[in-house]
Amino acid sequence: MTDICILGAGIHPFGRTDGVSGLQQGVFATRQALGDAGVDWADIEIAFGGSSAAGNADIMVNELGLTGLPFINVANGCATGGSALYSAFAAIRAGQADLALAVGFDKHPRGAFDPKPADWGLPDWYGETGLMLTTQFFALKLRRYMEQHGISTTTLGRVAEKAFENGALAPHSWRKSPVDLETILNSQMVNDPLTKFMFCAPAEGAVALVLGTEAKARELGIAPVRLKTATVRTRPPGSFEVFAPSLDIERGPSPTVIASKAAFEAAGLGPADIDVAQLQDTESGAEIMHMAENGFCADGDQEQWLAEGRTRLGGRLPVNTDGGCLACGEPIGASGLRQVYENVIQLRGAAGARQVESARTAYSHVYGAPGISAVTILQR
Amino acid sequence: MQDIAEQLLTDGPDPALIGGRDRATGRIMFPLPADAGRFEPVELPRTGRIWSWTVQRFRPKSPPYTGPEAFEPYAIAYVELPGATIVETRLTGFSFDTLKVGLPCRLVAETFGGRRSYAFAPVESLDD
Numbered sequence: 001m002t003d004i005c006i007l008g009a010g011i012h013p014f015g016r017t018d019g020v021s022g023l024q025q026g027v028f029a030t031r032q033a034l035g036d037a038g039v040d041w042a043d044i045e046i047a048f049g050g051s052s053a054a055g056n057a058d059i060m061v062n063e064l065g066l067t068g069l070p071f072i073n074v075a076n077g078c079a080t081g082g083s084a085l086y087s088a089f090a091a092i093r094a095g096q097a098d099l100a101l102a103v104g105f106d107k108h109p110r111g112a113f114d115p116k117p118a119d120w121g122l123p124d125w126y127g128e129t130g131l132m133l134t135t136q137f138f139a140l141k142l143r144r145y146m147e148q149h150g151i152s153t154t155t156l157g158r159v160a161e162k163a164f165e166n167g168a169l170a171p172h173s174w175r176k177s178p179v180d181l182e183t184i185l186n187s188q189m190v191n192d193p194l195t196k197f198m199f200c201a202p203a204e205g206a207v208a209l210v211l212g213t214e215a216k217a218r219e220l221g222i223a224p225v226r227l228k229t230a231t232v233r234t235r236p237p238g239s240f241e242v243f244a245p246s247l248d249i250e251r252g253p254s255p256t257v258i259a260s261k262a263a264f265e266a267a268g269l270g271p272a273d274i275d276v277a278q279l280q281d282t283e284s285g286a287e288i289m290h291m292a293e294n295g296f297c298a299d300g301d302q303e304q305w306l307a308e309g310r311t312r313l314g315g316r317l318p319v320n321t322d323g324g325c326l327a328c329g330e331p332i333g334a335s336g337l338r339q340v341y342e343n344v345i346q347l348r349g350a351a352g353a354r355q356v357e358s359a360r361t362a363y364s365h366v367y368g369a370p371g372i373s374a375v376t377i378l379q380r
Numbered sequence: 381m382q383d384i385a386e387q388l389l390t391d392g393p394d395p396a397l398i399g400g401r402d403r404a405t406g407r408i409m410f411p412l413p414a415d416a417g418r419f420e421p422v423e424l425p426r427t428g429r430i431w432s433w434t435v436q437r438f439r440p441k442s443p444p445y446t447g448p449e450a451f452e453p454y455a456i457a458y459v460e461l462p463g464a465t466i467v468e469t470r471l472t473g474f475s476f477d478t479l480k481v482g483l484p485c486r487l488v489a490e491t492f493g494g495r496r497s498y499a500f501a502p503v504e505s506l507d508d
Binding site: 111112114115116117123124125127128129130131132133136139140141143144147188189190191192193244245246247248249 | 384385388399407408409410411431432433434435436437438440441443444445446447454456457458460463464465466467468469470476481492493497
């Protein structure tokens with residue numbers, strides 16, 4: 001089977017860009033990705049894209065050109081970008097196209113997300129009584145995990161400290177200033193045990209990736225980054241998901257665990273082969289838990305990993321090298337693709353001050369409501 | 381007083397939450413799912429232990445939140461009801477700095493926005 005490659009990558013800086021719509025940011029990123037690959041919009045044979053709060057992605061054809069291509073809108077919560085990429089990957093593998101686009105963008109109002117119960121198949125009282133907040137889910141999942149596996153709040157602080165350090169080195173990040181550990185730990189409590197600096201915020205931004213066959217890469221004279229796998233899984237029985245009025249007493253694995261296993265199997269690789277990883281870090285604890293769920297360490301070992309700086313730049317496995325969601329914010333539609341963008345830059349050796357030395361294999365993981373995980377493994 | 385939702389908790393002085401038992405697998409869910417063919421209503425145990433907890437420190441957006449404008453932080457938890465399921469709930473009567481996993485608690489009816497809802501309150505032990 002032919003390898004599927006990422007031929008072009010584009011990004012609109014994350015954060016807040018007043019006066020530029022989410023859609024326009026998507027167009028910006030797409031043009032950059034096309035330029036990067038050295039192809040025209042007319043060359044793209046199929047596109048997959050999505051946003052959560054900034055409109056239908058296929059409207060972009062108004063600005064990019066009415067070429068008649070199939071353009072599928074994707075909506076999978078925080079995993080929207082991952083699902084768009086998965087779809088583009090699958091389309092090329094199925095022989096439907098030699099050149100495909102995956103794009104995600106978003107522009108959220110300030111403050112926490114305000115989901116509507118009916119959209120999630122939940123009764124109104126669940127939202128009315130103040131139980132339907134993503135921040136609560138993160139805190140509740142984390143508190144249980146900390147209790148069971150001996151994770152300290154200092155470790156949560158270290159994750160955020162690392163994120164802001166890395167974010168300061170990434171041109172596309174939102175938060176550009178390092179924040180010291182004391183400030184993080186002592187900042188305003190939002191949902192115990194998580195403080196203000198341990199949470200990412202909804203934001204704006206866009207990412208586009210041009211995917212193609214290996215033959216296409218040769219034709220264009222591009223040294224390709226190979227997409228060894230793009231894997232998506234929904235939740236198995238007994239997983240602990242956002243917006244769950246009840247949980248089974250008999251606990252099971254998470255969608256991340258099964259997506260990660262399937263991805264490693266598909267790529268013929270294991271966690272020890274990974275040089276750099278981008279793991280969903282909607283808050284500090286998510287990164288901690290996802291380190292174990294993706295197979296990089298045992299439950300509880302994160303305490304030692306963070307204390308020793310193993311996930312910092314220069315460590316054994318740098319994690320979230322552009323500062324992740326904590327430093328980039330979370331535009332839902334774009335967030336999962338930002339992780340892949342960062343991995344492409346790392347594998348090209350173009351990451352400047354945040355470059356992971358001789359990175360050859362890179363991993364990304366995004367998680368979304370109501371229990372979906374998307375994993376990619378890239379190799380140069 | 382009107383209930384915040386139908387079939388959420390039983391009537392009377394000592395109410396219980398109403399869950400649904402999957403007739404095929406025995407799995408219990410809360411609240412009672414609408415599919416009456418698949419799920420039969422069951423009264424859930426009134427007492428259990430805190431499985432995880434947090435404190436909501438900022439006012440949720442309205443809609444969907446219908447709590448008072450003047451916001452007071454409130455504690456929420458998952459409570460394990462033995463042999464049944466783990467339910468998400470507001471806590472009442474706990475001091476925030478004493479909250480921890482494993483504390484025993486008991487269902488109480490609680491008025492929310494003029495309607496009857498539910499919460500879990502502290503108890504000394506699970507025997508009372």
